[in-house]
Structure formats: C-alpha cells, structure tokens
Amino acid sequence: MTGKTAIIIGASRGIGLALAGELAGRGWQVTATARGDAPELASLAAASNGGITLATVDIDDVASCVALDTALTGKAFDLVFVNAGTYGPAHQSVDTVTAAEMGALMMTNAIAPIRLAKRLLPRVKPGGTIALMSSILGSVALNDMGTTALYRASKAxxxxxxxxxFVEQIKPLGLTLLNLHPGWVKTDMGGPQAPVEIADSVRGLADVLEALRDGGHHYRDYQGNALPW
Ligand SMILES: NC(=O)c1ccc[n+]([C@@H]2O[C@H](COP(=O)([O-])OP(=O)(O)OC[C@H]3O[C@@H](n4cnc5c(N)ncnc54)[C@H](OP(=O)(O)O)[C@@H]3O)[C@@H](O)[C@H]2O)c1
Structure with missing residues (x-):
C-alpha cells in the first residue's frame, strides 16, 4: 500500500519505533512522535528518505497535545495510532498501590490516548482508522488470574x-477503531523472556491495519485474531 499517511504516537523505542519503520517500508508516509530525546527514532528518520518525519508530544500533558495539533496544521492521516503506554508500578498490587501511582497509570494508558485521539479525529481522512494500543491483559473475559491487576485495569x-x-464520534464518520494487542513482545516493557520478536509483532500489526477498514470497532491481536472483550 503506498501513498498512505500515518501518525504514530509514542515511537521513541519498542513497538512504536519498529511500527514506524515497518509502515515506512511499506510506502506509508509516517509522522512519528517522541516526548524527549529519541536517538533511535532520529536515526530511523534520517535513513528513511523522507518517509518518516518527527514530531513531539507527551500524551499526559494537555499543552503538549495542543502544541502537537498546531504543529500538524494542514496535515491529514489515513491512520492515527496511539501506541504510547506504561506498565505502571512494578509491584502491581491492589493492596499497596497509591492514588498517585494509579492515577498516573490510568492517565497514560486509558485517558490520555482517547483524549489525544479525540483531538486528532478531525485529521483522520475519510475511510481512515484510529488505532489504540491495548493488550490482551485488558480482556475481562480472558482474565483468569490476579496478577498484573493494575496494568490490566488500565487497558480494560x-x-x-x-x-x-466509537459509538459517539467515530462510527458516525464511517471510520474504523481498532484496539490492538501486539503479542507479548521483547521490548523494555515485555522483557527479554517475551516470545514474540518486535519485527514479527509489527509486521502482523501492519497487516491488520491494512486489511481491517470496515468502519467497525474491533479488538484484535497482531495475528488478526478477534479477542473477547
Ligand atoms: N511489550 C509487550 O509485550 C506489550 C504487550 C501488550 C501491550 N503492549 C503495549 O504496547 C505499547 C508499546 O509497548 P512497548 O512494549 O513498545 O513499550 P516500551 O518499550 O516501554 O515503549 C513505550 C513507549 O511509550 C512511550 N510513552 C510512554 N508514556 C508516554 C507519554 N506520557 N507520552 C508519550 N509517549 C509515552 C515511551 O516513550 P519514552 O521513550 O519517552 O518513555 C515509548 O515510546 C504500550 O501501550 C504497551 O502497553 C506491550
């Protein structure tokens, strides 16, 4: 697929960085964001022959989101992908978590992605897609253990x-909304024991993004499998 445009929010490292490279390799024109220094992304963009351009946003910071939108004046996208996310406190304990810890986790993983997607909605082209990086751990139906409770809560x-x-703002425009699970991936968050290589995850995610554009709201993994909510 060529001539398509995407913005990937949270592309400094891990899955977001690799997805920017994967889509650019497929001929997409990609705007990739970081919130601070992102040397790997800068190198990728420099080697992309203009396929990847850079922008800045911290999704938790409203002023930063406003500044991003202003910087994007005149731009429109076939795909807005909010990938940024955090694991939250390592202890993942309902018994000990503080309001500040839980608030920060919910802001980054549940509130800020939607808030930024709403802000960027007018920039989505007809027939386009908004994708949000969820996780299989956000599935209530598939949860059979108490571990990673806080992260699960944020993705649910x-x-x-x-x-x-989707119901209020995306469906009326005929756009597609995807909540995606990238697999358990070898990244800073997923850890070295994760079974899925980053390259395999982003190849699968890109296949799903290019194929599933029916105006629905779907919860899918990187292999295209539907997940129960
Ligand atoms: N790895 C897995 O196995 C796995 C499984 C399921 C779902 N996921 C989800 O996939 C997404 C990417 O995960 P990953 O494994 O690539 O994680 P990662 O290596 O820890 O990268 C996280 C990315 O999110 C960015 N980010 C975090 N908070 C941000 C904020 N407030 N504003 C802007 N950017 C922010 C980080 O930027 P900085 O470099 O500035 O920190 C980084 O680019 C996350 O949403 C994660 O929850 C991952």
Missing part, C-alpha cells in the same frame, strides 16, 4: 472508554 479502562468514543 482504555477498551471501555474506546467503545463510547
């Missing part, structure tokens, strides 16, 4: 807020 929160956003 993302999923349910996304549904309301």
């Amino acid at each position: 929160g993302l999923n349910i807020i996304a549904r309301g956003f």
Whole structure:
C-alpha cells in the first residue's frame, strides 16, 4: 500500500519505533512522535528518505497535545495510532498501590490516548482508522488470574472508554477503531523472556491495519485474531 499517511504516537523505542519503520517500508508516509530525546527514532528518520518525519508530544500533558495539533496544521492521516503506554508500578498490587501511582497509570494508558485521539479525529481522512494500543491483559473475559491487576485495569479502562468514543464520534464518520494487542513482545516493557520478536509483532500489526477498514470497532491481536472483550 503506498501513498498512505500515518501518525504514530509514542515511537521513541519498542513497538512504536519498529511500527514506524515497518509502515515506512511499506510506502506509508509516517509522522512519528517522541516526548524527549529519541536517538533511535532520529536515526530511523534520517535513513528513511523522507518517509518518516518527527514530531513531539507527551500524551499526559494537555499543552503538549495542543502544541502537537498546531504543529500538524494542514496535515491529514489515513491512520492515527496511539501506541504510547506504561506498565505502571512494578509491584502491581491492589493492596499497596497509591492514588498517585494509579492515577498516573490510568492517565497514560486509558485517558490520555482517547483524549489525544479525540483531538486528532478531525485529521483522520475519510475511510481512515484510529488505532489504540491495548493488550490482551485488558480482556475481562480472558482474565483468569490476579496478577498484573493494575496494568490490566488500565487497558480494560482504555477498551471501555474506546467503545463510547466509537459509538459517539467515530462510527458516525464511517471510520474504523481498532484496539490492538501486539503479542507479548521483547521490548523494555515485555522483557527479554517475551516470545514474540518486535519485527514479527509489527509486521502482523501492519497487516491488520491494512486489511481491517470496515468502519467497525474491533479488538484484535497482531495475528488478526478477534479477542473477547
Ligand atoms: N511489550 C509487550 O509485550 C506489550 C504487550 C501488550 C501491550 N503492549 C503495549 O504496547 C505499547 C508499546 O509497548 P512497548 O512494549 O513498545 O513499550 P516500551 O518499550 O516501554 O515503549 C513505550 C513507549 O511509550 C512511550 N510513552 C510512554 N508514556 C508516554 C507519554 N506520557 N507520552 C508519550 N509517549 C509515552 C515511551 O516513550 P519514552 O521513550 O519517552 O518513555 C515509548 O515510546 C504500550 O501501550 C504497551 O502497553 C506491550
């Protein structure tokens, strides 16, 4: 697919960085964001023959989101992909988590992605897609253990807020909303024991993004499998 345009939010490292490279390799024109120094992304962009351009945003910071939108004046996208996310406190304990820890986790993983997607919605082209990086750990139906409770809550929160956003604002425009699970991937977050290589994850995600454009709201993994909410 060539001539398509995408913005990937949270592309400094890990899955977001590799997805920027994957889409650019497929001929997409990619705008890739970081919130601070991002040497790997800068190198990727420098080697991309103009296929990747850089922008800045911290999704938790409203002023930063406003500045990004201003910097994008005149631009429109076939794909807005909010990939940025965090694991939250390592202890993942309902018993000990503080309000500040939980607030920060919910802001980054559940609230800020939707808030930024809403801000960028007018920039999505007809027939386009908004993608949000969820996780299989956000599935209530598939949860059979108490571990990673806080992270699970944040991604379940993302999923349910996304549904309301879809019904009220995305579906009437005929756009597609995807809540995606990248697999358990070898990144800083996924750790070295993760079974899925970054390259395999982003190849699968890009296949799903290019194929699933039916105006629906879907929860899919990187292999295209539908996940139960
Ligand atoms: N790895 C897995 O196995 C796995 C599984 C399921 C879902 N996911 C999800 O996939 C996404 C990417 O994960 P990853 O494994 O690539 O994680 P990662 O290596 O830890 O990268 C996280 C990315 O999110 C960015 N980010 C975090 N908070 C941000 C903020 N407030 N504003 C802007 N950018 C922010 C980071 O930027 P900085 O470099 O500035 O920190 C970085 O680019 C996340 O949403 C994660 O929850 C990952």
